[in-house]
Amino acid sequence: MAMSDAVEVMPGAEPFAAEGGPVGVLVLHGFTGNPASMRGLAEAYASAGYTVDLPRLPGHGTSVEDMLTTGWADWSAAAEAAYEALAASCEQVVVVGLSMGGSLTCWLGTRHQDIAGLVCVNPAVAPSDDMRALVAAMTESGEELMDGIGSDVADPDVIESAYAQTPLRPLLTLFDASAAVVGDLGSITSPLLLFTSPQDHVVPSTDSDLLAGAVSGPVERVSCDRSFHVATIDFDKDLIRDRSLEFIARVTA
16 A cells, blocks of 8 residues: 555545544545546535545556556455444445446445445446456457546536546456446445436446346435536536435435
């Protein structure tokens, strides 16, 4: 970790944390992105008085080369450690995640039934077999990178801070982990607030449909009709902020 902490972090990709009241909120960013895509939400939660942690997941927010040697085991361990720390210092915890952060949110939900609430924005929970086979074939041919999937944003004035390229082997670990978590989604009993962009060019809306139908707890769905994949910085960012704040207040009351 010391070596990771010494690398140069992209402007705006720094982690965010705030001390607040007895309710903690863990905020998780997406694959090849960084805390910048979730900072607005994290700051809104902090302003509302919550204790907030928005970590920079291993390999993210620096250079894509740093990400080549990381995978789901690293990201899930970081998410678990951040959750455990919040749970130790707070009476209740809510987890909020975008894309792969949503995958991690669901994974935590399968492991900790005492989470007060889960908020997922365009979560990646069901990668297609065709996409996995394509990426696997690329790695077998010696390729390590492909064109990036970042900055799928409808607002022309907004650009996501994300890597321009996608590391293939780390992506395979995400696919494999998501495929494994799908079978455990029924063990999620925490209330779920699920934001879905019908026009998402990274994760199909059918992932959200699968998640909503699989979990055992109550589900609230919100459609982000004006946004693409990174809806947290897109035209519906205020909708996500307001509805998630209301949700957090309600499930922790």
